[in-house]
Amino acid sequence: MSSYKILLIEDDLKAVNLITTALSLDGHRVTPITDGHAGLLQASMQLWDLLIVDRMLPRIEGLALVKTLREVSVNTPVLFLTALDGIEDRVEGLRAGGDDYLVKPFSVVELLARVEALVRRCHVQKEVQYLQVEDLLLDRMTRSVTRAGQLLALTPREYQILDYMMRLAGQIVTARMLLDNIWNFSFDPGTTVIESHISRLRAKINNTGGELLYTVRGKGYRLGARVV
Amino acid sequence: MSSERPVTALAGPRLRHTSGFRLAVSSTVLAVVAAGLVLYLIYYGTVGLINRTIEQQIIEETGEIVDGQSQATPASLVANMREESAEAPHATIMALVEPDGRVIAGNISHPPLVAGWSWYKLRISSEDRKKTELIRGHGVRLADGGLLYVGKDATIFSILRDRMDDVFGISFLTLTMFGVGGGVLLGRGAASRVKDINRTLLQAMAGDFSHRVPRTGRDDEFDHLAKGINVMLERTEILVENIKQTGNEIAHDLRSPMARLRSGLELALIEPDREQLIEAVALSIVQTDQILEIFSSLLRLAQIESGARRSSFTRVDLSGLLENLIETYHLSIETRGRTLLTAITPDLMLQGDSALLTQMLANILQNAEKFTPDGGRISIFAMRCEAGLEIQMEDTGPGIPDSLHATALRRFGRIIDTARTTPGAGLGLPLAVAIAELHGGKLQLEDTAPGLRVRILLPHT
Ligand SMILES: Nc1ncnc2c1ncn2[C@@H]1O[C@H](COP(=O)(O)OP(=O)(O)OP(=O)(O)O)[C@@H](O)[C@H]1O
Numbered sequence: 001m002s003s004y005k006i007l008l009i010e011d012d013l014k015a016v017n018l019i020t021t022a023l024s025l026d027g028h029r030v031t032p033i034t035d036g037h038a039g040l041l042q043a044s045m046q047l048w049d050l051l052i053v054d055r056m057l058p059r060i061e062g063l064a065l066v067k068t069l070r071e072v073s074v075n076t077p078v079l080f081l082t083a084l085d086g087i088e089d090r091v092e093g094l095r096a097g098g099d100d101y102l103v104k105p106f107s108v109v110e111l112l113a114r115v116e117a118l119v120r121r122c123h124v125q126k127e128v129q130y131l132q133v134e135d136l137l138l139d140r141m142t143r144s145v146t147r148a149g150q151l152l153a154l155t156p157r158e159y160q161i162l163d164y165m166m167r168l169a170g171q172i173v174t175a176r177m178l179l180d181n182i183w184n185f186s187f188d189p190g191t192t193v194i195e196s197h198i199s200r201l202r203a204k205i206n207n208t209g210g211e212l213l214y215t216v217r218g219k220g221y222r223l224g225a226r227v228v
Numbered sequence: 229m230s231s232e233r234p235v236t237a238l239a240g241p242r243l244r245h246t247s248g249f250r251l252a253v254s255s256t257v258l259a260v261v262a263a264g265l266v267l268y269l270i271y272y273g274t275v276g277l278i279n280r281t282i283e284q285q286i287i288e289e290t291g292e293i294v295d296g297q298s299q300a301t302p303a304s305l306v307a308n309m310r311e312e313s314a315e316a317p318h319a320t321i322m323a324l325v326e327p328d329g330r331v332i333a334g335n336i337s338h339p340p341l342v343a344g345w346s347w348y349k350l351r352i353s354s355e356d357r358k359k360t361e362l363i364r365g366h367g368v369r370l371a372d373g374g375l376l377y378v379g380k381d382a383t384i385f386s387i388l389r390d391r392m393d394d395v396f397g398i399s400f401l402t403l404t405m406f407g408v409g410g411g412v413l414l415g416r417g418a419a420s421r422v423k424d425i426n427r428t429l430l431q432a433m434a435g436d437f438s439h440r441v442p443r444t445g446r447d448d449e450f451d452h453l454a455k456g457i458n459v460m461l462e463r464t465e466i467l468v469e470n471i472k473q474t475g476n477e478i479a480h481d482l483r484s485p486m487a488r489l490r491s492g493l494e495l496a497l498i499e500p501d502r503e504q505l506i507e508a509v510a511l512s513i514v515q516t517d518q519i520l521e522i523f524s525s526l527l528r529l530a531q532i533e534s535g536a537r538r539s540s541f542t543r544v545d546l547s548g549l550l551e552n553l554i555e556t557y558h559l560s561i562e563t564r565g566r567t568l569l570t571a572i573t574p575d576l577m578l579q580g581d582s583a584l585l586t587q588m589l590a591n592i593l594q595n596a597e598k599f600t601p602d603g604g605r606i607s608i609f610a611m612r613c614e615a616g617l618e619i620q621m622e623d624t625g626p627g628i629p630d631s632l633h634a635t636a637l638r639r640f641g642r643i644i645d646t647a648r649t650t651p652g653a654g655l656g657l658p659l660a661v662a663i664a665e666l667h668g669g670k671l672q673l674e675d676t677a678p679g680l681r682v683r684i685l686l687p688h689t
C-alpha cells in the first residue's frame with residue numbers, strides 16, 4: 001500500500017492521537033497541527049496528499065480554512081471531521097470545497113478507507129472515458145459495462161456503484177461510503193439495504209467470470225484484487 | 229443558572245412599595261390639590277362678589293356725602309355725614325380728616341390716613357365685650373387737602389376665610405384618610421397576590437411544578453398574569469416531565485447494551501484464543517456503534533423538534549423521492565416470497581427537507597420490511613388528497629393493536645410481543661412523527677389486522 005503525506009488539522013488531542021496512530025500504522029506520514037492559522041499556512045506552503053480538517057478549530061473555523069485554500073487554488077483533497085450532531089455538515093462541507101466528511105466518533109476502518117479513496121480518486125482522472133478492473137470494462141460514454149467482452153445488464157444504481165468502486169479498485173469501500181456517495185443518505189437505512197444491492201451486482205459480475213467483487217468481513221467491499 | 233440568589237427577595241413587596249399603595253397616595257395628593265384649587269376659586273369668586281358689592285355701596289355713600297360738590301366745605305360735608313349716619317347708624321364708618329390729621333367729624337377716631345382703597349381693623353369695645361371688625365374703606369382726598377374716609381363692615385371676609393380654612397382642613401383630612409386607607413387596602417391586596425405568585429414560583433424553582441397561582445375569578449390584571457404564569461408552569465411541567473422521562477428512558481435503554489458491551493469486553497480480557505479475542509472486540513465495536521446510533525437519532529430528533537430545519541425547506545419531488553426509496557428497498561423486501569406493491573402518483577411536489585422526508589419514509593419502510601413475515605406483502609401508495617398529499621404504507625405483519633399505538637410512537641417505545649427478536653431502538657417512528665409534524669403534517673397508525681397501515685398526511689404549503 002502506498003504511503004501518503006497527510007496534514008491533520010485538529011485541536012482535540014485524543015482525536016489527534018487516534019488518527020495519527022491509525023494512519024501511521026497504515027504506513028502514512030502524518031503531521032498534526034492543532035491551530036487553524038498554522039494549519040492554513042502549512043496547507044498552502046507545502047505539498048500534501050491529503051488534508052484532514054476538523055470543523056471546529058481554534059482561531060479559524062475549518063470551513064473558512066478550506067474555503068480560503070480553495071480561493072488560492074490549493075486543490076489538495078480535504079476530509080472534514082464533524083461532530084455527531086452535524087447532520088447538514090456534509091452539504092456545507094462539500095460546498096466549501098471539502099471532498100468528503102466523517103462524523104466523529106468514527107471507526108478506524110472507515111477513516112483508512114476514506115483516506116485511501118480520497119487520495120486515489122484525486123489521481124484518477126474524473127473525465128476519463130474508460131475504467132477497467134481486470135476484464136471488467138466500464139464505458140462512461142455509452143454508460144455500458146462489459147466483462148470479458150460480454151455486456152452486463154445493470155440498473156442505473158448498479159452502474160453508479162460500479163463506477164464508484166472501479167475508481168477505488170483494490171481498496172475497501174465501506175457501506176457508509178456507498179450511502180454517502182451513491183445514496184446520499186445521512187441515516188442508517190438498515191443493514192440489509194447495501195448488502196442486497198451489492199449481492200445482486202456481484203451476481204451479475206460473477207456470472208460471466210471469476211470472483212471480482214469481494215466482501216471484506218467487518219469492513220466493507222472491495223472490487224478487484226487487494227492493492228499492496 | 230443563578231439559582232444562588234437569595235430567594236427571600238421573592239416573599240412579596242413592602243406595603244409602601246406596592247404599586248397599589250403608591251397609586252392611592254399619589255391620587256390622594258392630586259385630589260387634595262384639586263379640592264384646594266376648587267375651594268380657592270369658590271372663595272375668591274364669592275369674596276370678589278361681596279367685595280364689589282361693598283365697594284359699590286361705599287362709593288355710593290361717599291357720593292351722597294360729597295353730593296356732587298367738588299369744592300365742598302367741611303361744614304356741608306359734616307352735615308351730609310350726619311344725614312347719612314342718621315339713616316343707618318353704625319352701618320357705615322365715616323371720618324372727615326383735616327390735612328393735619330385731625331379727625332373733625334365721623335364715628336371713628338383713627339381712620340387710615342390714605343386715599344384710595346384700604347383694609348382697616350376696627351376695635352369696638354362696648355361695656356361687656358370687645359370685638360374687632362374688618363373694615364373695607366375708601367379715602368377721598370378733598371380739595372383743601374383733607375380726607376373723607378368711608379368704610380363698611382367686611383368682617384364677612386374673615387369669617388368666610390376661616391370657614392374656608394375649616395372646609396379645606398376637613399376635606400384634606402378625609403381625603404388623606406380615604407386615600408391612605410385605600411392605598412393600604414389596595415397595597416395589601418396587591419402584595420398578597422404577588423406573594424401568592426411568588427410562593428408558586430418559589431415552589432417551581434425548587435423543582436415542584438405541580439402548584440398553580442390561585443385566581444380570584446375577578447378577571448383583573450392579576451388574574452391575567454396568573455393565567456399566563458399557570459400556562460407557562462403547565463408547559464414547563466410537561467417539558468420537565470418529558471425530559472425526566474426521556475432521561476430515564478435513555479438511561480434505561482442504554483443500560484442493557486452498555487451492560488452487554490461491558491461483559492463482552494470483560495470476557496475478551498480473559499480470552500486466551502487470539503481469534504476469539506478479535507471476534508469479541510469486533511462485536512463490542514458493533515455494539516458501540518449501535519449506542520452511538522441511538523445518540524445520533526436522539527440529537528437529530530431534538531434538532532427536528534426545535535424546528536430549525538424549517539428554514540432550509542426547498543421544493544421536493546415526493547414522487548421521485550419515493551421511487552428512489554422503492555428502488556433502494558425493493559431488493560431487501562422482495563426476499564422470502566414477499567411482494568412489494570406500489571402506486572405512486574407522479575409529480576407530487578411539496579415544500580420540505582428532502583433528506584428528512586427520505587428518512588421519515590425510510591424508517592416506516594424499514595419497519596415494514598422488518599416485521600413482514602415470509603410470503604407477506606408490503607404496499608406503498610402516494611396520491612393527492614383534499615388537504616395535500618397522502619402516503620400510505622401497509623404491510624401484512626403482526627400489526628400494532630390500537631391500544632399500543634401511543635407506545636409505538638413514543639421514544640424508545642417497542643412492542644415486546646413482536647419486536648423482541650428484531651433489532652431496533654424504538655426511535656424510528658418518533659423520528660418519523662417529528663418529521664411529519666415539522667412539515668405541518670401528521671402520521672397515523674391503523675390496525676389492518678393482520679398488519680399495519682401507516683398513513684401520512686402532508687399539507688399543501
Ligand atoms: N410495521 C410494523 N408492524 C408491526 N409492528 C411495528 C411496525 N412498525 C413498528 N412496529 C412496532 O413499533 C415499535 C416502534 O417502532 P420504531 O420504528 O419506533 O422502533 P424500532 O423499529 O423498534 O427501532 P428503530 O426504528 O429505532 O430501529 C417497534 O418496535 C414495533 O414493536
Ligand SMILES: [Mg+2]
Nearest residue numbers: 595652656657
Ligand atoms: Mg423502526
